[in-house]
Amino acid sequence: MTGKNAVKVPRAAYERELPRLQTELVKLQEWVRAEGARLVVVFEGRDAAGEGGTIKRVAEHLNPRVARIVALPKPTERERTQWYFQRYVEHLPAAGEIVLFDRSWYNRAGVEHVMGFCTKEEHQLFLRQCPIFERMLLEDGILLRRYWFSVSDTEQQERFRRRMEDPTRRWKPSPMDLESITRRKAYSRAKDEMLVHTDIPEAPWFVVENDDKRRARLNMIAHLLSSVPYQEVPPPVLELPERPPSTGYQRPPRDLQTYVPDHAASL
Template sequence: MSAKAKHEDPTASERLARKPYERELLRLQNELVKLQEWVRAEGARLVVVFEGRDAAGKGGAIKRVTEYLNPRIARVAALPAPTERQRTQWYFQRYVEQLPAAGEIVLFDRSWYNRAGVEKVMGFCTPEEYWQFLHQCPTFERMLIEAGILLRKYWFSVSDTEQERRFRARLEDPMRRWKLSPMDVESISRWEDYSRAKDEMFVHTDTPDSPWHVVESDDKRRARINMIAHLLSTVPYREVLPPAVDLPARPEPRGYQRPPRDLQTYVPDHAAGLGPDRP
C-alpha cells in the first residue's frame, strides 16, 4: 500500500448526496436547539473541542452546529496566538477563562491541544513544556469533568490528497484565500511530523474519562452529519417546552406622526439595480 493510499478516507467513494444531507442536517439542527434549551434550563455546562488537520473541516462543522443556536448561550472560542503576558501564565489559564458558566455551551475551534500539535511540530514550545502538557492535560480534563462540565473532543481526520486539494481550492478562490495561512503551507511538508505528534497526543490524552472521537472528514457533508449525530447521542438532553408567549393586541393609535422621510438619510436601494428575478 502506498503512503498516500493508507491515508485515504474509506468513505471517500461514497459521498453523501446534497438532498439527504440537507434534510438530515436540518433535523439534527432542530435537535441541537432542543439540546441548547436543555443546557439553559438545567444550568448545564457543555464544552466541545474541535481539533484536526488544517483544512479538515472543523470550521464548517462548527458553523453548522451554531447556525440556529442562540449566541448568548452557545459561543465559539477561537483564540489567537498568546500575548507576551499570556506566555508567562500557566499554559491552561487562558483556556480556563473561556470555559462556560451554567447554561452555556462553548465550542473550541482549536484548544489547549495546540501545544501537542502545532507548537510541538513547529518548535514553539520547549520539550519540557511539551511533556509537561502531556502529563498535566489528563488531570486538567478530569478536573473539568469532576466539576460537572460535559467535555466532548473531536478529531477531524483528512487524507493528505484531500487536504492538498482543499488548499489548492483556497489558493484559487479570492473569497477564501485568507484561509490559507503560512502554517497551512508548512503542514504539507510536515505531514508525517504532525501524524507522529497526533499519535503521541492520543497515547496520553485518549482516556476513558475523556476519550477522543475521530471524524473521517474527506466527505465534509458526511463528517458534519456524523459529528453532530454523535454529539447529540452523548448528552442526556430532553425537550424543554418553552414558556407560552401571547402577543398583546396592538394598542389604538394616539396621534403619533412619523417625521418626513426627507429629514433622514436612507441607505441607497442597491437591490433595485439587480433586475427582475430569474429562475
C-alpha cells in the same frame, strides 16, 4: 460506510437532515440552560480538515448568549509566562452555557510542538498534565466532548488549492498552514502521541472522517446529540399581543433621513 471511500452524501439528503439535527441542537441548548449544565466541545484537526465549517453548522441556530465559539489568538507575552492552561480556563462555561473550542489547549500537542513554538520539556509536561486537567473538569461536572477531524493528503491539498483560488476565502491559508503540508508526517506523529497520552476513558477522543464535509457534519452533530442525555424542555407559553391603537404618531418625512442605495434594483 464511513471510511475514506464512502460514497458522498447527496445534497438533498444533507439539506433534509441538517435542519432536523440543528433543531435537536436547539433542544439540547434549552436543556443545558434549564438544567444549569456546562458543556465543552473541543474541535481539533489538521489545517483544512473542516472543523471550522462544522462549528458554524453547530452554532448556526443557537443562542449566542448560551453557546459561544472560542478561537483564541496566539498568546500575549504575559500569557506566555502563565500556567499553560490558564488562558483557557477563563473561557470555560458557567452554568447553563455551551462552549465550542475552535482549536484549544491542544495547540501545544500539535502546531506548537511541530513548529518548535514550545520546548520538548513543555510538550512533555503538557502530555502529562492534560489528562489531569481534563479529569478535573469532568469531576467538577463539566460535560466534555472531543472530536478529531481527519482528512486525507489529497483532499487537504485540494482544499488549500480551492481556498487560494477563491477571492472570498483567500485570506484563510497562512504561510504556516501551507507549511503543514510539507510537515504532514510530523503532524501525524504528533497527533498519534497526543492520542496515546490524552485518550482517557472518561472523555475519549472521537475521530470524524472528513473527506466528505456533508457526511462529517451530520455524523459529528448526530454523535454529540446521542452522547448527551438531554430532554426536550417545554418552551414558555407566549402570546403575541394586539397592536395598540394609534395615538396620532406620524413618521418624519423620508427625505429627512439617509437611506442606503437600492443596489438590489440593479440586479
